[in-house]
Amino acid sequence: MLIRTFGSAVHGVNAYTITIEVNVTPGTRYYLVGLPDNAIKESEQRIESALKQHGYRMPRQKVVVNMAPADIRKEGSAYDLPIALGILAASDQMLGDKLKDYLIMGELSLDGTLRPIKGVLPIAIQARKEGFKGFILPAENAKEAAIVNKLDVLGVENIRQAIDFFDNKADIPPLKIDTREIFQNTVNQYQADFADVQGQENIKRALEIAAAGGHNVIMIGPPGAGKTMLAKRLPSILPPLTMQEALETTKIHSVAGKLGVAASLLSTRPYRSPHHTISDVALVGGGGIPQPGEISLAHNGVLFMDELPEFxxxxxxxxxxxxxxxxxxxxxxxxxxxxxxxxxxxxSMNPCPCGYYNHPEKDCVCGPGMVQRYLNKVSGPLLDRIDLHVEVTPVTFDQMTETRRSESSAEIRERVVIARQIQEERFKDFPEIHSNAMMPSQMVKDICQINAGGKALLKTAMERLGLSARAYDRILKVSRTIADLANSPEIRIEHLAEAIQYRSLDREGWAG
Structure with a gap:
């Protein structure tokens, strides 16, 4: 008897449906075809043990399982449940009338319980798109899949619950969650807040500008100056995630298996901080089964690279x-x-190997040329993509013991959101551009125009401070963001002057 069940495979951050055809006929042996990997080939032992634990049997006949399309390699153990149910229906141990209406995924334990799987959200989205009535999956993943509306999400603890459902012996209530309510209740709930930071007002200002324009930042300062503490608080002043951004981010974390048990929608911007021993594949993604790397896990959020020259x-x-x-x-x-x-x-980075170059109190013990060699570990083309270079100085005792509470992240975020709204209006005809940092060079000339006084100031700065040519566009983009924060339609001289000071590493002779 021929029975079809339906599973799904994840390709990048999207899913496509896999048809699992099971045919039980007179004969012997078990055949699994359709380019399965080793994890799927081993499913026969898991399925046989799980069925036996619940009073069912593996047919002692010829069993052929085909996974279509047969020319695409199938990977992972999440096909255990649809294969097992297909075998039961094909051998007349279970009714198969409703199988065509449901997409089924789940890894079986030897006792028939279901283990959680990865990539549930993109699979659920694809199931709704293809018109399936419901999605049967491990109970631990149900909350994640229930983000998708107009799809019955049925979480099951073990294979017996799934069998009883298809035999009409038991009903499984679909899990319903109010995605928008969850999103609204948890958006912007960050543990770290800028109100906890004493002093460092100039660094807070630089990070506010970075958040307002989507600019990349590098902080240079001695150990213990607060670089890591400030970086952890940057997501808390970024604009709240939109629902679309939240879904995009959650899909990536779902594919990577980073959502955790009983998680649903990510409502805060991600913050990723990889160790400096990370490999290039772990950072950008890849592997035998391509998985997203740290830069994709930081999508719509912040990637913090501490001690940059050590990478x-x-x-x-x-x-x-x-x-x-x-x-x-x-x-x-x-x-x-x-x-x-x-x-x-x-x-973030130290200014030199010992960490105390330009320190107001401690002497640098690095030899001649060591500072420049240390800074040269970070290439010019990479620095060219970083808009703001900020020098971080240690906090004084008076600043640390000050009782006045600093400005909170919520207050800073209000100004950032207003600046981003100005940019949304500016770039409404360019769907690929969302912030000033994303402007191409030709657009900078049109949008970041400066008057004669501004041109004279910029020329003087480039000549006297030895700023490189690559700093020109960056200064104009940052000055445009500063003007947006001031709600100014034009870039004034004071905006340009503030932007110029954020190009420390472009100054000739900065490292002596």
Whole structure:
């Protein structure tokens, strides 16, 4: 008897449906075809044990399981449940009338319980798109899938519950959650707040500008100056995630298996901080089964790279293209996958190997040329993609003991949101551009126009401070953001002057 069940495979951050055909006929042996990987081939033992635990049997006949389309490789153990149910229906141990209406996924334990799987959200989205009535999956993943409306999400603890449902012996109530209510109740709930930071007003101002324009930042300062503490608080002043951004971000974390048990929709901007020993594949994504890397997990959020010169040179260089294109392409012989990677890069570094170059109180003990060699570990093309260079100085005792509470993240975020709204109106005819940092060079000339006084100031700055040519566009973009924060339609001289000071590493002789 021929029975069809339906599963799904994840390709990048999208899913496509897999038809599982099971045919039980007189004969012997078990055949699994359709390019399955080893995890799927091993499903026979898991399925046989699970069925036996619940009083069912593996047919002692010829069993052929075909996974179509047969020319695409299938991977993972999540096909255990649809294969098992197909075998039961094909061997007349279970009714198969309702199987065509449901997409089914789940990994079986030897006792028949279901283990959670990865990539549930894109699978649920595809199931709704293809008109399935419902999605049967492990109970631990049900909350994640229930984000998708107009789809019955049926979470099951074990294979017996699924069998009883298809035999009309038991009913499984669909899980319903109010996605928008959850989103509204948890949006902007960050544990870290700028109100906890004493002093460092100039750094807070720089991070506010970065958040308002989507600019990348690098902070240079001695150990203990507060670089990491400030970076952790940057997501809390970014504009709240939109529902579309939240779904995009959740899909990526779902595919990577990073959502956790009983998680649903991500409502806060992600913050990723990889260790400096990370490999280039772990950073940008890839592997035998292409998975999203740290830059994609930071999509719509912040990627913090602490001690930037300590990262391997190859790791830093592979970031250059994703920083420009806002996506990373993983190419293999038979497939090409795009992962989105629209993130804000915030990096920190010491000014020299000992960490005390330009320190107001401690002396630098680095030898001649060591400071410049240390800074040269970060390439010019990468620095070219970082708009703001900020020098961080240690907090004084008086600042640390000050009782006056600092400005909160919510107050700063209000100004950032207003500036972003101005940019949304400015770029409404350019759907690929959402912030000042994303402007191409030709657009900078039209939007970031300055008067004669501003041109004279910029010329003087470039000549006297030895600013490089690559700093020109960056200064104009940052000054445009500063003007937006001031609700100014034109870029004034004071906006330009503030932007110029955020190009520390472009100054000739900065490191002596």
């Amino acid at each position: 391997k040179r190859t790791v830093l260089e592979v970031m250059r293209q994703p920083l420009e294109e806002r996506r990373v392409t993983i190419s293999r012989a038979k497939l090409t996958i795009d992962f989105p990677s629209n993130f804000m890069l915030i990096a």
